[in-house]
Amino acid sequence: MDRKIIIAIDGHSSTGKSTVARQLAKELGYIYVDTGAMYRAVTLYAMRHKFIDESEIDKKALEQSLHLINIRFEVSSETGLAEVMLNDENVEKEIRTLEVSRQVSPIAAISMVRRKLVEQQQLMGKDRGIVMDGRDIGTVVFPNAELKLFMTATAKDRAERRYNELLERGENVSYEDVLKNVVNRDHIDSTRKDSPLRKADDAITIDNSNLTLVEQFDQIHTIAKDAIAQKNLLS
């Protein structure tokens, strides 16, 4: 029987990590986990409970409520995709707004939040056969992942993609605001004390600024098949 591996995909925001990770998981018959969605769901909870006021976070109140926050994924019968559930409510749409994007990085910098979510993520991967994307998957969540990818692209390219996505979803945003958000999140994610975004030493960098989605997927699929073959050869 084919031995399964863990595929960790990290990188900057809006590099198309989730699109490629989801596609790859489907192709390999693996589970896909979008860890950004988990941090976004905690952020939405904090916003709804007024723990965030004009970007000021009541960290203590959030930490004390963490045990009341239950996050899981459920496959939607409509889309066939795993969607995020916050205390049994499907919040897949609410977590993708620019408002949540604006608040999520400082929430994701809180160590107690990270500890809770990382523990849950490690459990999800205990049987391997998983593609997980985020910022610290190859460095903290699964330092022993058999395959680590680090995705990047210029801030301008990423902001353009994100802007078009938000417009398609009917959000009224300006390109300048989206670009600001991308740059700002990069800064907070890479400079925070706990688990900053960085490329693991053994990760393969994929710069997709000049790649089409198909080219990118083909490249990554080939790398993944090689890694799986390697695992089976060695075991």
Ligand code: DC
């Ligand atoms: O991938 P995304 O844009 O949905 O992620 C939302 C935020 O969550 C992002 O600003 C960084 C943070 N994040 C993190 O700190 N660690 C992860 N494993 C995933 C996301």
